[in-house]
Amino acid sequence: MALKTNVRFPQRGGMPEGDPNNSHDLLTQEELEKRGILLTSLDKLFRWGTGWSLWPLQFGLACCAIEMICTTQSRFDMSRFGYEVFRNSPRQADVMIVAGTITEKMRPAVELLYHQMPEPKWVIAMGSCAISGGPFVDSYSVVAGADKVVPVDVYVPGCPPRPEALIDGMLQLKAKLLHPERQQVVRDVK
């Protein structure tokens, strides 16, 4: 089916007929989009597709994992957004949801799982344990946050976060994917 649009492209041999001020070859991308023409780069298209079908890695570390499980079930239903394909193998996953407390003994395993995931990959730190060690930060066995071990993209606060908060975290990650230019927040933690 032919694309119906009002835009007339410059003819060979000069400007098209009509309003001489309407120089079509100078239209911005937004103006073109308003007229039904979509211009994009392949990269952008890929990021758009990825953002709508992130595959999380299926693993949980503590109580937050229960909330992550709830998020995928019918009441909250993360599959509405395309994120329900939890993968058992890190080789097939592109988001690691650190749902729970990382202990010193578990840390090498989390690190290994992260390195086993193929690029591109993202990490969501879910709950105060994954953000900063949570209520157990002074304990002898707890790592003070996932970002001590792996680079974290989105922090979801709460103890545990509500399922809606995790969904919001996933949507924030999608926004980050679609608009890389908005990655302004720089966090320098000693």
Add this chain to the structure above:
Amino acid sequence: MLNNVEIAGKQQVAAEFAARFADKIELIENTDSEYMVQAEVLLPAAEYLLSAGYEFLADITAVDYLAEGKFRLIYQVGNYQNGDLITLKVEISREEPQVNSLCAVWKAANWLEREVYDMFGIEFAGHPDLRRILMWDGFEGWPLRKDFVHQPTKYQGRRRLD
């Protein structure tokens, strides 16, 4: 409420303990089945309990009484036949924390004793495989002792946002 079968079980154990370990085992005040056991009769007492139908070792744990210079070990043993639960308590000195292993009596003691060893550093003589179970290899110290001071690893410790 205890039923008659449980009470009968408790009375039988109390009578046997009184007969065999007269001054080594005594009932703790205001309890009906908690016994303070001298460390040297722990093993024979455990063997008797097993033969009397107390097959289920529910838990082993310990308490650190730093001021008094002793550890108190707590054993909880259950009987599936009459539903009774009995507690044995053993006090050992903090300087020489050693006690007989009960692995030969109850197999469940294996991992429970390893956990107590891991957390308190109490040695269990005769344990087949006494090494840490929860903490990672290379960890130093006994975390549940009251005088334990934690040295954070480079992944630990509160962070400062200023």
